[in-house]
Amino acid sequence: MAAMKVYLAGPDVFLKNGREVIAAKQELTRRYGFVPNVWMGEDDAPHSTPFAFGLHISAANEAVMRDSDFIIANLTPFRGISADVGTAYELGFMVAHGKPAFGYSNDGRLYAERLTADYYKGAVAKADDGMMRGPDGLMVENNDMGDNLMLDGGIEHMGGVFIRRSVAPEHLLDDLGPFEECLAAARARLLGVAA
Numbered sequence: 622m623a624a625m626k627v628y629l630a631g632p633d634v635f636l637k638n639g640r641e642v643i644a645a646k647q648e649l650t651r652r653y654g655f656v657p658n659v660w661m662g663e664d665d666a667p668h669s670t671p672f673a674f675g676l677h678i679s680a681a682n683e684a685v686m687r688d689s690d691f692i693i694a695n696l697t698p699f700r701g702i703s704a705d706v707g708t709a710y711e712l713g714f715m716v717a718h719g720k721p722a723f724g725y726s727n728d729g730r731l732y733a734e735r736l737t738a739d740y741y742k743g744a745v746a747k748a749d750d751g752m753m754r755g756p757d758g759l760m761v762e763n764n765d766m767g768d769n770l771m772l773d774g775g776i777e778h779m780g781g782v783f784i785r786r787s788v789a790p791e792h793l794l795d796d797l798g799p800f801e802e803c804l805a806a807a808r809a810r811l812l813g814v815a816a
Contacts, residue, residue, distance in 0.1 A: 625811060626658040628686050630712060631695025632705040632794070642795050649797065653804040654812060658689045686714055691721035691811065693803050694776075696768055696783070697794060698728050702735040704768050716775040723807050724776050725799040726767050729787035733763035782806045 627650055633642045647657040660681045686692070692715040696704035703709075704726075716722050728735065737745050741755045748754040753761040766773035767785045776783045784803050788796035808814045 624654060624656045625690040626656045626688065627807070628689035628692045628711070628715065629657055629659050629695075630692055630708045631697075632699045632708060633695065635699075636794055638795060642797075645797060646800060649801055649804060653801075653808050654814070655804070655807070658685055660685045682711065683714065686711060687718070689715070689720065691715070691781075691807065692723065693800070693807065694722065694724040694772075695800065696724045696726045696772060698726070698735060699794070702739050703732070704772060709769070709772060712772060712775060716779055720779070721781055721807070721811060722776045722779040723781040723783075723803045724767075724772065725784040725786075725803045727786065727788045727793050727796050727799055729785045731763070732766055732768050733761060736761055780810060782810075 629643070629646055629650065633639050633646070636642055643659065643661075647659070650657040660678075692712060694704070694708050694712045696708065696712075699705040699708075712722055712724065730738075737743060737753075741761070744756050745753050745761050748758075753763065755761060762770070764770045764773070767783050773783055782803070784799050784806065786799045786802070788798065
């Protein structure tokens, strides 16, 4: 039986050390018995316009996802309090195609904690309707989940796990400990191989 292909989703490509992080993830993925499936053909993309370039990358990533058996998504908050929006799309794409999904975050806090502390700076209060709301009147949802309930829900419904660990702040986007935990969980659930 051929080794399972895993789509490695996340904002790693945007990091200053992105190529090194991606290479390290690919090596760990092989060590756990999976084939890393990531499109790295940026140099082959048409550069006629930035929009054409973006469409090419989008189509190429969707083709790689269709060719993958499951996904591991880096859901560490990126440029805000939630996961990278492109990664969230990719997670949803894979779940919609019925493929197992796993996720991790290098910020161990729940979404409601980040929303309250980081976005609203603690300025939330119970409103007349009994809901916790920010000063803008928007509800502060709290489902005891790591991110938006659709991300946690998709992973859970596809039999995966969402691993959350707090790492050193200076390594928030490149610490691979929680990623490796995800690989071990995927190996146990998909291949029946314990750690």
